[in-house]
Amino acid sequence: MKPETQSPAPRHGNPFAGILWGILIVLLLNGLVFPMFNPRRISTTDYGTFIERVDSGLVREVMIKNGQIYFSALNAEGKTAAYQTGAIDDPRLVDRLLEAQSPNENGKIAFTRIVPRENSPILNFLLMWILPGLIFYMLWRQASRSLQARMGSGGNVLSFGNSGAKIYADSDVKTTFSDVAGQDEAKEALTEIVDFLHAPAKYAEIGASLPKGALLVGPPGTGKTLIARAVAGEAKVPFFAMSGSEFVQMFVGMGAAKVRDLFRQANEKAPCIIFIDEIDAIGKRRDTAIGGNDEREQTLNQLLTEMDGFDGRKGVVILAATNRPESLDKALLRPGRFDRRIQMELPDLEGRKAILRVHLSKVKHEAVDLAIVAQATAGSSGAELANIVNEAALRAVRQGRRKVTTADLEESVETVMAGAQKKNKVLSAEEKRIVAYHEIGHALVAVMQTASAPVHKITIIPRTSGALGYTMQVDEGEQVLLSRENLFNRIATLAGGRSAEELVFGSITTGASNDIEQATRLARAMVTRFGMSEKYDMMGLETVSNAYLGGDNALTCSSETAADIDREVLRIVREAHDKARGILTAHRDILDRAASFLMERETISGEEFMAIVGNRDIVG
Numbered sequence: 258m259k260p261e262t263q264s265p266a267p268r269h270g271n272p273f274a275g276i277l278w279g280i281l282i283v284l285l286l287n288g289l290v291f292p293m294f295n296p297r298r299i300s301t302t303d304y305g306t307f308i309e310r311v312d313s314g315l316v317r318e319v320m321i322k323n324g325q326i327y328f329s330a331l332n333a334e335g336k337t338a339a340y341q342t343g344a345i346d347d348p349r350l351v352d353r354l355l356e357a358q359s360p361n362e363n364g365k366i367a368f369t370r371i372v373p374r375e376n377s378p379i380l381n382f383l384l385m386w387i388l389p390g391l392i393f394y395m396l397w398r399q400a401s402r403s404l405q406a407r408m409g410s411g412g413n414v415l416s417f418g419n420s421g422a423k424i425y426a427d428s429d430v431k432t433t434f435s436d437v438a439g440q441d442e443a444k445e446a447l448t449e450i451v452d453f454l455h456a457p458a459k460y461a462e463i464g465a466s467l468p469k470g471a472l473l474v475g476p477p478g479t480g481k482t483l484i485a486r487a488v489a490g491e492a493k494v495p496f497f498a499m500s501g502s503e504f505v506q507m508f509v510g511m512g513a514a515k516v517r518d519l520f521r522q523a524n525e526k527a528p529c530i531i532f533i534d535e536i537d538a539i540g541k542r543r544d545t546a547i548g549g550n551d552e553r554e555q556t557l558n559q560l561l562t563e564m565d566g567f568d569g570r571k572g573v574v575i576l577a578a579t580n581r582p583e584s585l586d587k588a589l590l591r592p593g594r595f596d597r598r599i600q601m602e603l604p605d606l607e608g609r610k611a612i613l614r615v616h617l618s619k620v621k622h623e624a625v626d627l628a629i630v631a632q633a634t635a636g637s638s639g640a641e642l643a644n645i646v647n648e649a650a651l652r653a654v655r656q657g658r659r660k661v662t663t664a665d666l667e668e669s670v671e672t673v674m675a676g677a678q679k680k681n682k683v684l685s686a687e688e689k690r691i692v693a694y695h696e697i698g699h700a701l702v703a704v705m706q707t708a709s710a711p712v713h714k715i716t717i718i719p720r721t722s723g724a725l726g727y728t729m730q731v732d733e734g735e736q737v738l739l740s741r742e743n744l745f746n747r748i749a750t751l752a753g754g755r756s757a758e759e760l761v762f763g764s765i766t767t768g769a770s771n772d773i774e775q776a777t778r779l780a781r782a783m784v785t786r787f788g789m790s791e792k793y794d795m796m797g798l799e800t801v802s803n804a805y806l807g808g809d810n811a812l813t814c815s816s817e818t819a820a821d822i823d824r825e826v827l828r829i830v831r832e833a834h835d836k837a838r839g840i841l842t843a844h845r846d847i848l849d850r851a852a853s854f855l856m857e858r859e860t861i862s863g864e865e866f867m868a869i870v871g872n873r874d875i876v877g
């Protein structure tokens with residue numbers, strides 16, 4: 258699901274409307290000056306044929322107009338038809354016509370010449386000179402007006418026309434805190450702001466001024482934009498929403514003008530909320546590097562000035578959202594500006610259940626086991642959960658059902674996480690065998706290591722994401738702290754797929770590339786960030802920036818150490834690989850049984866797998 262749109266964008270006149278008008282007028286004029294032809298069917302002949310017809314007495318009527326001769330004559334079937342031919346300067350034409358026989362009742366050809374009406378010289382002058390000028394003027398007016406609208410009312414670089422940018426306030430926001438599930442800490446922090454907006458006088462009486470601004474910080478899709486709207490909806494005040502990128506304009510100074518405009522209009526409407534989404538677009542740290550962005554810095558300066566300038570007791574609250582807080586300019590974050598920082602985190606198990614509940618309440622559904630879905634979606638954001646519910650609803654519709662079921666949700670979790678099922682992709686029997694062993698390898702290693710989470714589902718149905726099969730592990734309860742053993746076991750589990758291939762087929766395939774990537778990343782983090790290698794003890798060797806957007810790692814050590822880190826990582830990965838192989842060798846019988854069961858079924862549940870592991874009978 259896409260983030261909600263914020264405020265209605267300012268509408269400007271469409272420059273094409275002007276052009277269309279122009280074309281229309283030209284067409285109309287054309288019609289006046291050059292009358293259009295009668296659309297009747299007229300066939301063209303040559304002059305010789307015309308004379309021949311006249312002489313043979315077939316012609317009924319002749320009309321000469323605009324250098325063309327139009328005539329009607331009997332055709333081969335004896336019917337009257339219309340013809341046209343170019344007029345030739347023929348002095349004998351009139352004599353011929355007078356002399357010729359005709360099928361007309363009086364035996365004479367009827368002929369006329371139509372003289373085109375000459376326009377008066379004044380009209381000609383108007384049409385040729387004044388009208389085009391007028392049309393161009395109108396086009397230019399249209400174009401400049403829309404340009405003006407786009408540049409904002411502070412159009413001091415090019416200023417023509419007179420319409421200023423209007424920043425629309427949404428004065429009737431329907432979103433409330435009940436639409437935002439979980440995020441209780443954030444709601445609590447914002448409740449005070451809501452209260453303040455309800456009754457600013459209460460605070461002014463004591464002399465307290467509330468924070469002017471609050472910064473919503475968190476990974477994408479955690480509901481920052483949503484909660485900002487909810488604050489406006491709860492407080493029932495106008496909501497000025499703009500995205501940071503909207504301030505960054507083509508001309509230096511325009512962004513600053515827009516900021517001024519925004520604050521002026523907000524001040525008039527106080528109490529109200531100004532919301533600047535994705536503020537990092539303008540609030541990025543100013544730096545001295547050459548090629549700094551003048552426009553952005555001016556806009557930021559203007560924002561800082563405005564935030565200092567306005568009276569905090571009047572009831573204008575500024576909310577801003579970002580997922581790159583560390584990139585923001587320090588000046589923005591100092592007290593008196595965005596001095597409150599509200600953290601929006603990825604939801605935990607309870608949070609996910611709550612979010613699913615909110616979104617499920619918008620679709621028709623049967624009794625759904627939320628716990629299963631919430632458990633299977635560890636690490637998903639609110640936006641992803643909303644998407645999962647919607648996908649489930651779409652699936653229900655596709656299958657002609659009226660209500661969403663747990664199965665729909667489970668399937669859509671997989672669709673969102675691993676792509677849709679690829680129905681027509683057929684694996685050869687041998688490939689299927691390899692994939693089955695690979696996946697069971699993961700699952701078996703996971704289960705045999707007590708610290709690892711049990712398996713929820715194993716499938717070997719190819720997915721559009723390119724996965725040929727996968728093993729879904731379930732984190733029971735949220736683990737915040739991971740021990741070294743946890744991490745190591747995870748790496749061993751990742752190595753389980755490849756290990757099974759080695760053990761059973763004696764050869765290896767490309768199927769493990771993703772496992773290898775993940776395992777290496779984990780092992781590297783253990784060494785460089787978590788201080789989990791004996792050799793480097795608690796030395797930090799890497800910094801992570803941009804944590805909310807995947808994270809960019811930068812080594813902070815010498816190149817010798819970097820080379821040594823690689824060796825250390827390799828040691829961990831190799832150890833984990835050995836462990837995985839050991840486990841699978843020890844439980845080869847289970848591996849074989851589970852793999853053949855999976856090959857037969859294509860998808861098996863965690864319970865079925867546990868039954869095989871526990872050597873119990875499987876029913877059905």
Ligand code: ADP
Nearest residue numbers: 260437438477478479480481482483639640643
């Ligand atoms: P952000 O601005 O943090 O990137 P949004 O506020 O745009 O995320 O969230 C996108 C969508 O995800 C919302 O419109 C909503 O449908 C859903 N969503 C996110 N978080 C929540 C939540 N806590 N409760 C309910 N829905 C949520």
Ligand code: MG
Nearest residue numbers: 260481482534
């Ligand atoms: Mg957003």
Ligand code: ZN
Nearest residue numbers: 754768769772
């Ligand atoms: Zn794998």
